[in-house]
Amino acid sequence: MLVIQPDVKGARLERALKDRIRGETRFDAKSRLLYSTDASLYQLLPVGVVIPRDAEDVMAAVRLAAENGVPVLPRGGGTALAGQTVGPALVLDFGKYMNRVIDIDPDRRRAVVQPGVRLDRLNRAAAPHGLTFGPDPATIRQCCLGGMIGNNSCGARSLVYGKTGDHVHTLDCVLHDGAAAHFGSVARDAVPTMAGTEGELARRVLGILEPERERILSRYPKVPRRVSGYNFDAMLEAPDVNLAHMIVGSEGTLATVVQAELGLVPVPPHRGLVLLSFRERFTSMDATPFILDEPGLTALEIVDSRVMQGARELLDFRATAALASPDALGVLFCEFSGQTADEVAERAHDFARRAPGLPGNPTAGVFLSARDQTAAWALRQAATGLLYRTTAHRDIKPQEFVEDTGIAPEKLGAYTRRFEEIVSRNGTSLGFFGHAGQGCLHIRVDLNLKRGEDVERMQRIAHEVAELVVEFGGSLSGEHGDGLSRSEFLPIMFGPEIMDLHRQVKRAFDPEGRMNPGKIVPPVQRMSENLRFGDDYRAHPPQTWFDYTNDGGDFAVAVEKCNGMGVCRKVDAGTMCPSFMVTLEEQHSTRGRANLLREAMQGSLPGMRSKEVLEALDLCLACKACKTECPVGVDMARYKSEFLAQHHREHGVDRKAQFFGRIHDVAKAASIAPGFANFGNRMMSGMIKRMGGIDPRREMPSFAPEPFRRWFKRRPAAPADGKPTVILLDDTFNGFFGTEPLKATVTVLERAGFQVKLPQRQVCCGRAAISKGLLDHARDLQTDLLNTLVPEVENGAWIVGVEPSCILTLRDELPDLVRDGRTKALAAASVTLEEFLAALPDWKPGRLEGRAVVHGHCHQKSLVGMEPTRAVLSKVEGLEFEILDSGCCGMAGSFGYEEGHYDVSKACGERVLFPAVRNSAPADYVVASGFSCRHQIADFCDGRKSVSTPELLALAK
Known part of the structure; x- marks a missing residue:
């Protein structure tokens, strides 16, 4: 537990910052806790947080921190794995405001960016020009360019694009005292007369390094991936002097980057992927050196069997995992690029034919479609998280403290075997993935850091691995930097003389040692200190409603x-x-x-x-x-x-939770006289909104003039043709408010020859009650539902639903809330309409000319995916459709109706969904499977009508 105590320096600094900067200043306990961790093992409470709006804010913040004796720590996405972005300092978070791509110059292949811009956003901006940023780490969607510069990040295609530093031209920085500096390339003979702080720093740095040129170049490892320590070798080997290359990889310990000019590279016109599946764990590394000379090779990555195991357990990756052999203990991702599709296909197939002759005799699969390649690379990018799914004990995690060493690729097989010997000798196990072609593997060791003996075991393994790395002529870090994990061992890698040069360069930039202290340059903490989960960690969970x-x-x-x-x-x-x-x-x-x-x-x-x-x-x-x-x-x-x-x-329980959480009871009562209920709603709208905590700008949906169940009972039933009975779950939202989706579902299912029935009595899945934390009420509703539907399931019926959040509650929350053995059978028989229809091999919906834009419900996308929808709509003759990557519509059940949520709700829809709807032709169908989604579209897209999937299918003839 972190003890949050008042800080006199912090309080004084906070007052000064609030008077001087336009951005946001946060010194409260919650904010400090939020920024006390990153993606690493560590937790250190910051002094406070500043979210600057521009470079002037950064200069003011750093200057005020200097005047108050407070260290400074720049931070982008907080995705650092070695603890670079946590510490007892003033944290500067660039992700909220300083996140723009300022300029793209396609002729010079340059981009100017702010440090908080995500790499994915830069690449989207460069894509229309056929350009991209070369380094592409797995965190491409959430990492920021400032962090990539701080770590000298690499990525899967570093075989051809190298490291971030290879693409940095100039950096605008703020120095330790708040002064601005611009670092770019300068001829060596111009340094003696170079003006300003930049000239003074260049002369001091060269004065420190040049006398030790021979020692530096002999001691720095000659491997593709070396990001440990400062870039002394790059400074000495380059024809010109560019202090920007010293800032790269310095983890914010020398200066704070506020703007960067970066080089861009052309996107290869065509790519292909070959997956090699090895039946032995380390022979994949033995094969690596024999692949590196293949023409057109642009990436050579690896995942082990544990990553693949994790992928098979996750809906999003299950199909992708099947691209590799099921018995593979190691899988190499071999990417080939070229100018034409035929060229890439020829290279990939030729390599695949020869691949069984490699060490380990792998099997090969060739994947040339963009869809397969995108899916495969998504799995590789998710490897860190997938590995976490594979430990058996609740507190044992694959820890990342030695996961980033860089070795010559030709030594990788021998090195990893020795690595495993160290881990086995210390009584534990490992999993790995990473950049085999560059000799940089991310090897995670399984430990429970809540136990003191495992903390000491971690320290011991880290020291032994550091010595192994030096023995193999490698680098402690090949991509993720030194931070708190590896700085302790840099003297083993570099020796005392080189470390003294690090201290001298650090003093030249940061005389008082306030720039992200404790990283790279001694004195540093032991790598096993300040852990997020240490042997003193204690949690006190409550007695819960859900089974975990x-x-x-x-x-x-x-x-x-x-x-x-x-x-x-x-x-x-x-x-x-x-x-x-x-x-x-x-x-x-x-x-x-x-x-x-x-x-x-x-x-x-x-x-x-x-x-x-x-x-x-x-x-x-x-x-x-x-x-x-x-x-x-x-x-x-x-x-x-x-x-x-x-x-x-x-x-x-507050009124808002009671009102929305018991919406089924409200709707059921109103269904007795829906016209009267609607009249009452109109007459007492203001009072109802105030009592229910509804935003006054929102209009609640009206009750249907005739509830669906009443309509269903009075309609003539269609004859069945002997197919199994389908029980249609008439959910609260479509049953009492907008009934057309349920009516259309009856039409579609009866056309397909099924006998449609309703549950014997009105039941509710408890979705709304769950969302509002009314879990006792939800459990009561679900118990009643279970008792009603299980007999139908035991008689062979399917339970089909059209409201994704409702039907999927039967598979997701209900089993862990009710804790009844019968829930397993109910969950197995409960499907969305799209799933049910997609599984019918001979079903043909008919023809419908037109175009549709399709928005998936969040629960549908999460728990089922959009493939069943794609499969169903693909069977409609004449229909063209696009499934949007539209995120959440912003309504989310009752969320968008509630006070305090209106602006966020609207902004969620404005990201993708609303513009896509507005840009569609008036004759286009807008399809949204969720009741709340359809109302959100109508509210913010000028009343545009959208239809559910069954309504669209019912139109087909």
């Missing part, structure tokens, strides 16, 4: 699955995390919420009473995207429900 057996055992362990890698901080693709995508606030990312929940359970925040956690969870839309888009499967929607239920236990 499948999440590791209890609520605390479920929350602790978050490893900080920050996939939830992506902003341009997928659905996770909707509120972060529009606020860019750490507390509104899945990672931020998980961190606050963890702090609440270990006592740094006041448990389930915590208003800080409640505030962070308020903008969680419970979209479920994190359950599958997060590689480790953090299910924040469920955790939010659990926390709210615990919070209600302490404080009681």
Whole structure:
């Protein structure tokens, strides 16, 4: 538990900052806790946080920090794996405001960016010009260019593109005292007369390094991946002098980058992928040197069997994992590029034919479609999280403290075998993935750092691996930097003389040692200190409503699955995390919420009473995207429900939760006289909104003039043709409000020859109650539903639903909330309409001329995926359709209706969905499977009508 105490220097600095900067200043306990961790093993409480708006803010903040004796720590995405972005300093978070691509110059192949811009966004800006940024780490969607510069990041295609430093031309920086500096290339003979601070620094650095040129060049390892230490070798070997290349890889210990001019490279016109599956773990590394000379090879990556095991357990990657052999213990990703598709295909197939002759006799698969390649690379990028899914014990995690060594590729096989010997001798195991073609593997060692003996074991393994790296002539870090994990061992790698040069260069840039202290340059802490989960870590989870057996055992362990890698901080693709995508606030990312929940359970925040956690969870839309888009499967929607239920236990249930959480009861009562209920709603709209906590700008949906169940009972039933009975789940939203989707479902199923029945009595899945933390009420509803539907399932019926969040609750939350053995059979028989129809081999919906844009419901995308929808719509003759990567619509059940959510709700839809709808032709069909999605579209797209999937299918003839 972190003890958060008042800081006199911090309080004085906070007052000064609030008077001087235009950005945001945060010294409260919640903000300090949010920034006390990153993607590494470590936790250190910062003095405070500044979110600068521009370079002037950065200069003012650094200058004021210097005047108050407070260190400074720049931070982008917080995805560092060695602890670079945590420390007792003033954290500068560039991700919210200083995140722009300022300029793209396609003629010079240059880009000018701010440090908080995500790499994915830079590449999107460069793509229309046929350009991209060469280095492409797995964190491409959430990492920031400032962090890549700080770490000298690389990536899968570093075989041809090298490291970030190879593409940095100039850097605008803020120095230790708040002064600005511009670093770029200068002829060596011009350095003696060079003006300003830049000239003074260049002369001092060269004065330190030149006398030791021979020692430096002999001691620095000659391997493709060396990012440990400062870039002395690059400074001495380059024809010109460019201090920007000294800043690269310095982890914020020399200066703070506020703008960068970077080089871009052409995107190869065509790419192909060959996957090699090896039946022995390390022969894949033995084969690596024999592949490197293949013509057109642009990437040579590896994942082991544990990564593939994790992929098979996750919906998003199950099909992709099947691209490799099921018995593979190591898989090499061999990418070939070329100017024509035929050229790439010829290279890939020729290589695949010869591949069985490589060491280990691998089997080869060739994948030339963009879809297969994208899926395969997505799996590789998710390897860190997938590995986390494969440890058997709840507290044993694949730890990253020695996961980044760089070795000559030809030595990789021997090196990894020796590495495993060290790990085995210390009584544990490992998993790996990474850049085989560059000799840089990310090897994770399985440890439980909540045990003191494993903390010492980690320290021991780290020291032995450091000595092994030096023996093999390698680098302690090949990509992820030194930080708190590896700085301790740099003297083993470089020796005392080179480390003294590091100290001298550090003093030249930072005389008082305030720039991200404790990283790279001694004195540094032991790598086993200041751990997030150390032997003194204690969590106190409450007694829970949900069963967390499948999440590791209890609520605390479920929350602790978050490893900080920050996939939830992506902003341009997928659905996770909707509120972060529009606020860019750490507390509104899945990672931020998980961190606050963890702090609440270990006592740094006041448990389930915590208003800080409640505030962070308020903008969680419970979209479920994190359950599958997060590689480790953090299910924040469920955790939010659990926390709210615990919070209600302490404080009681507020009116808003009661109103929306019991919407089934409200709707059922209103269905007796829906016309009268609608009249009452109109007459007392203002009062109802105030009582229910509804935003006054919102209009609640009206009740259907005739509830669906009443319509169904009075209609003539269609004859069945002997096919199994289908029980149609008439959910609350489509059953009492907008009934057309259910009516259309009856039409579609009866056309297909099925007998459609309803549950014997009106039941509710409890979705709304779960969302509001009314878990006792939800459990009662689900028990009734279980008792009603299980007899139907036992008689062979399918349970089919059209509202994704409702039908999928039967598969997701219900088994862990009700804890009844019968739930397994019910879950297996419960499907969305799209799943049901996609599984019918002979079903033909007919013909429908036209075009459709399709928006998937968040729960549908998370728990089922959009493939069933794609399969169903593909069977409609004459229909052209596009499934949007539209994220969350922003309504999310009742979220968009509630006070305080209107702006975020609208902004979520404005990201992709609303523009796509507005840009569609008036005659185009807009398809949205969710009831709330359709209302959100109507509210913000000028009343544009959208239809559900069954309504579209019913139109086909």
